[in-house]
Amino acid sequence: MVGVIGGGQLARMMHQAGIxxxxxxxxxxxxPQESAAQVVGTTVLGDYxxxxxxxAFAADCDVITFDHEHVPTEHLRALQAEGIAVRPGPEALxxxxxxxxxxxxxxxxxxxxPRHRIVAxxxxxxxxxxxxxxxxxxxxxxRGGYDGKGVWVVKDEAEAAAxxxxxxxxxxxxxxxxxxxxxxxxxxxxSGQAVAYPVVESxxxxxxxxxxxxxxxxxxxxxxxxxxxxxxxxAGELDITGHLAVELFQTRDGRILVxxxxxxxxxxxxxxxxxxxxxxxxxxxxxxxxxxxxxxxPRAKWTVMVxxxxxxxxxxxxxxxxxxxxxxxxxxxxYGKDVKPGRKVGHVNVSGDNLEDIxxxxxxxxxxxxxxxxx
Numbered sequence: 001m002v003g004v005i006g007g008g009q010l011a012r013m014m015h016q017a018g019i020x021x022x023x024x025x026x027x028x029x030x031x032p033q034e035s036a037a038q039v040v041g042t043t044v045l046g047d048y049x050x051x052x053x054x055x056a057f058a059a060d061c062d063v064i065t066f067d068h069e070h071v072p073t074e075h076l077r078a079l080q081a082e083g084i085a086v087r088p089g090p091e092a093l094x095x096x097x098x099x100x101x102x103x104x105x106x107x108x109x110x111x112x113x114p115r116h117r118i119v120a121x122x123x124x125x126x127x128x129x130x131x132x133x134x135x136x137x138x139x140x141x142x143r144g145g146y147d148g149k150g151v152w153v154v155k156d157e158a159e160a161a162a163x164x165x166x167x168x169x170x171x172x173x174x175x176x177x178x179x180x181x182x183x184x185x186x187x188x189x190x191s192g193q194a195v196a197y198p199v200v201e202s203x204x205x206x207x208x209x210x211x212x213x214x215x216x217x218x219x220x221x222x223x224x225x226x227x228x229x230x231x232x233x234x235a236g237e238l239d240i241t242g243h244l245a246v247e248l249f250q251t252r253d254g255r256i257l258v259x260x261x262x263x264x265x266x267x268x269x270x271x272x273x274x275x276x277x278x279x280x281x282x283x284x285x286x287x288x289x290x291x292x293x294x295x296x297x298p299r300a301k302w303t304v305m306v307x308x309x310x311x312x313x314x315x316x317x318x319x320x321x322x323x324x325x326x327x328x329x330x331x332x333x334x335y336g337k338d339v340k341p342g343r344k345v346g347h348v349n350v351s352g353d354n355l356e357d358i359x360x361x362x363x364x365x366x367x368x369x370x371x372x373x374x375x
Contacts, residue, residue, distance in 0.1 A: 001026055002014075002065060003057060005066050005071055007028070007035060010281075011029075013270075016039075017279055021282070023289070025040050026040075026060070028046055028048060029044070035336050036067065044057050048070065051075045055079065063085040063288050070144075088242050095238055098143055101142075105237075113257055114176050114259070115132055121164060123157065128172045138151065141166045150166070176249045178249035178251055180250050181203070183212070184248060186231045186235050187242065188235040190290045195294075197272060197276060198215035201216035206342075209307060210309075211305065212268050213304050213305075213355070227248060234258075243263070243265050244262070245262040247261070265284050271349055273349060278294025278296060299351065302358055303358070304362040310339040323365045323368055330349075348365045348366050
């Protein structure tokens with residue numbers, strides 16, 4: 001039995017991928033309304049920050065994995081010490097939980113990153129800015145941020161005050177002049193087998209992934225190979241079990257720099273559900289169970305994924321009628337969430353040989369499902 005901590009859409013899609021393999025699931029969720037709790041039969045409601053809750057949940061599981069990275073590191077170490085298989089393990093996962101730890105580890109193994117350091121106060125932010133090319137500077141709280149939360153782009157010392165109100169360490173980074181954002185997704189098993197998906201281009205809007213194109217258009221093959229090898233090396237050096245997403249900046253002078261790490265299935269890999277021989281969700285499950293990994297190759301020349309963000313159009317049935325009739329090749333994935341403005345409520349995938357055609361089709365469907373267009 002696979003125990004998944006966290007009841008979001010990633011757990012929901014993991015469960016979906018495990019059904020053909022006959023994998024039994026147990027879910028730890030906050031509420032019965034959460035995305036995965038709606039579909040996983042064995043769901044326990046409880047606080048993932050409570051060690052006793054975690055112990056009871058894990059007791060009859062063969063392995064524990066995650067929908068999010070927020071479980072306290074010390075709790076995971078305690079579970080592991082008691083003989084519970086935790087994958088990825090706490091020593092790996094802490095690098096996704098704490099951006100300061102991640103940057104220090106990546107520095108120690110020679111991974112290219114933006115210029116950075118922990119800063120003490122707004123005056124120290126100014127000092128950091130002056131050590132480089134000045135403001136603007138990117139500030140991040142080292143813990144708790146996701147989808148743009150916990151990240152600020154500040155233009156002066158006055159604006160730099162806000163991040164320190166959170167009461168946790170603040171990481172300052174140079175604002176990279178990048179050409180575009182890329183992501184390298186890899187999966188690694190405990191036995192050391194690893195596979196790499198094609199490097200993708202991701203487009204962010206307000207800190208949230210809006211669109212992914214697989215493979216990244218016009219990416220130099222040498223740079224693509226470099227990104228895949230870098231992700232595989234990080235997975236090995238950090239001893240990661242499961243899926244690893246390495247979010248990258250492609251700089252205007254032809255380099256790649258690591259922006260973020262995620263040690264679970266990731267938005268930049270959702271295209272694999274319909275566009276790859278083996279999805280990121282299935283390969284993550286294979287990895288945490290130490291099964292042979294599946295083929296990561298694409299099924300089509302191009303696949304475009306566009307996120308469906310909540311808007312003012314909750315009538316999904318009539319939206320489905322339009323989208324499915326207009327485009328029978330469209331693949332729609334909805335998460336069972338209440339529709340709220342700006343919230344990720346689903347995504348669409350379209351595959352084919354003509355990139356501009358499938359991009360237009362995916363964007364149209366996502367916009368119609370959101371309610372921003374009506375024809």
